[in-house]
Amino acid sequence: xxxxxxxxxxxxxxxxxxxxxxxxxxxxxxxxxxxxxxxxxxxxxxxxxxxxxxxxxxxxxxxxxxxxxxxxxxxxxxxxxxxxxxxxxxxxxxxxxxxxxxxxxxxxxxxxxxxxxxxxxxxxxxxxxxxxxxxxxxxxxxxxxxxxxxxxxxxxxxxxxxxxxxxxxxxxxxxxxxxxxxxxxxxxxxxxxxxxxxxxxxxxxxxxxxxxxxxxxxxxxxxxxxxxxxxxxxxxxxxxxxxxxxxxxxxxxxxxxxxxxxxxxxxxxxxxxxxxxxxxxxxxxxxxxxxxxxxxxxxxxxxxxxxxxx
Numbered sequence: 001x002x003x004x005x006x007x008x009x010x011x012x013x014x015x016x017x018x019x020x021x022x023x024x025x026x027x028x029x030x031x032x033x034x035x036x037x038x039x040x041x042x043x044x045x046x047x048x049x050x051x052x053x054x055x056x057x058x059x060x061x062x063x064x065x066x067x068x069x070x071x072x073x074x075x076x077x078x079x080x081x082x083x084x085x086x087x088x089x090x091x092x093x094x095x096x097x098x099x100x101x102x103x104x105x106x107x108x109x110x111x112x113x114x115x116x117x118x119x120x121x122x123x124x125x126x127x128x129x130x131x132x133x134x135x136x137x138x139x140x141x142x143x144x145x146x147x148x149x150x151x152x153x154x155x156x157x158x159x160x161x162x163x164x165x166x167x168x169x170x171x172x173x174x175x176x177x178x179x180x181x182x183x184x185x186x187x188x189x190x191x192x193x194x195x196x197x198x199x200x201x202x203x204x205x206x207x208x209x210x211x212x213x214x215x216x217x218x219x220x221x222x223x224x225x226x227x228x229x230x231x232x233x234x235x236x237x238x239x240x241x242x243x244x245x246x247x248x249x250x251x252x253x254x255x256x257x258x259x260x261x262x263x264x265x266x267x268x269x270x271x272x273x274x275x276x277x278x279x280x281x282x283x284x285x286x287x288x289x290x291x292x293x294x295x296x297x298x299x300x301x302x303x304x305x306x307x308x309x310x
Contacts, residue, residue: 001245002055008109009255010201016098016306017190020232022176024111028036028269031251035138035298037047041072041073041228042070042071042072042073042099042100042119042289042290043072043073043075043096043097043099044067044072044073044074044075044098044099044100044102044218044275044286045074045075045077045089045090045093045098045100045101046060046063046074046075046076046077046095046101046102046104046128046285047076047086047089047101047102047103047104047114048060048076048077048078048079048104049079049081049086049104049105049106049130050076050078050079050080050081050106052080052081053082053205053231053233053276053278054232054233054259055231055232055233055256055258056104056129056278056279058152058258058279058282059104059128059129059198059278059279059281059282060076060122060203060282061279061282062278062280062281062283063076063102063282063283063286064076064241064282065279065282065283065284066233066282066283066286066287067286069223069229069238070271070287070290072286072289072290073111074286075093075096075098077089077090077092077093079106081106081172081205082106083106083107086105086106086107086110086111086114087110087111087113087114090111090114090115090118090217091114091117093118093192094117094118094121094123094126095108097121098123099124099289099293100123100125100126100289100292100293101118101123101124101125101126102125102126102127102128102286102289103115103125103126103127103128103132104127104128104129104130104147105127105131105132105175105176106129106172106175107172107174107175107177108130108131108132108133108174108175108176109133109134109174110174111132111135112132112133112134112135113132113135114135115132115135115136115137116134116135116136118122118135119135119136119264122131124138124289124293125138125293126135126138126140126141126285126288126289126292127140127141127142128141128142128281128282128285129138129141129142129143129177129278130138130142130175130176130177131212131279132176133176133177133265138292138298138300139288139292139298139299139300139301139302140300140301140302141281141284141285141288141302141304142301142302142303142304143276143277143280143281143303143304143305144303145176145177145180145181145184145186146180146181146183146187148181148184148186148255148274148276148306149181149182149183149184149187149255149308150180150184150185150187150188151179151184151254151274151308152181152184152185152228152253152272152274153184153185153186153187153188153189153228154188155253155271155272155308155310156189156228156251156253156271157188157189157192157270159226159251160195160225160226160251160273161197162192162194162195163192163194163225164194164195164196164206164224164225164226165172165195165198165221165223165224165225166189166195166196166197166198166199166225166226166227166228167197167199167200167203167213167217167221167224167226167227167228167238168170168182168185168197168199168200168201168227168228168229168230169202169203169210169213169227169228169229169230169234169235169238170182170200170201170202170203170230171202171203171204171205171230171231172202172204172205173202174207175205177205177221177230177231178202178205178230179289180242181230181255182230185228186203197223198217198221198222198224199217199256201213201217203234203237205230205231205233205234206233206234206237207234207236207237207283208237209234209237209238210229210234210235210237210241211238211240211241211293212239212241213234213237213238214237214238214241214242215241215244215245217297218241218242218245218247222245222247224250225241225249225250225254226250226251227242227250227251227253228253229253229254229255230255231253231254231255231256231272232254232255232256232257232258232260232261233250233256233258233277234254235253235255235261235270236260236261236270236274237252237265238252238253239252241269243269251271252269252270252271253270253271253272253273253274254270254272254273254274255273255274255276256273256274256275256276256278257273257275257276257277257309258273261273265309265310271310272308272309273308273309274306274307274308274309274310275306275307275308275309276304276306277304277306277307280304280305281304284302284304288302
């Protein structure tokens with residue numbers, strides 16, 4: 001009887017030991033295992049204003065490269081310069097439950113409701129290159145467009161000898177890039193007493209519109225000495241209009257340093273362009289999105305360096 005009881009107790013102890021052996025992990029190891037979901041693939045949505053502009057193509061490529069390097073899934077939607085299409089694209093990204101949304105606004109005011117929709121879905125929003133006028137944005141990644149406009153004005157003044165009539169081709173009305181570049185430009189130009197801006201018209205960041213707007217301006221202003229365009233596409237359009245009119249020695253300054261513009265500068269057709277480094281903007285935006293997705297703090301404004309190409 002004693003022997004049987006002893007055997008039963010031994011079996012019981014052994015069973016308890018075996019059960020305990022099923023949970024021999026070090027303290028905290030079980031906890032770490034339950035956090036496997038924290039290592040899931042991060043998905044970032046990119047709503048870009050247009051892929052008809054080489055600048056934004058390069059920005060997207062910079063973002064794609066950085067996403068691949070950081071093992072991030074990137075979903076891009078092209079607004080084709082249409083605020084309504086951009087709103088629809090952002091809504092699609094919200095429905096796909098992306099972790100972070102990068103927005104390059106077509107219109108800084110019109111994009112507000114879409115950003116607010118993302119806010120309501122608890123999806124962090126980062127604006128890229130152009131800012132938004134409303135909604136909660138955790139960070140803005142861009143070059144200092146005001147500083148770039150000032151840089152362009154100072155260079156243009158130097159090239160025209162600080163006197164003469166000039167033209168300004170503006171970007172899409174309502175976009176922060178057009179507003180800020182124009183502001184920086186006029187911060188400098190308006191102080192030059194012997195310089196007059198004889199025409200200031202939007203050409204919507206578009207090469208074909210830059211051409212047609214410049215053609216119309218030249219009909220009544222053959223004696224201009226300089227042109228500042230808020231981006232290279234408009235500058236190249238203006239350059240074509242100037243060449244078609246048989247005019248020479250007109251200083252053309254653009255903004256963005258796209259491949260076509262840099263070539264035009266090297267060929268002596270354009271005087272200069274402000275290099276905004278779109279690939280770096282895309283890369284920085286992705287790196288910022290990764291930090292946000294991980295719950296890390298980021299700066300409200302993250303500048304990307306500018307430089308003059310001449």
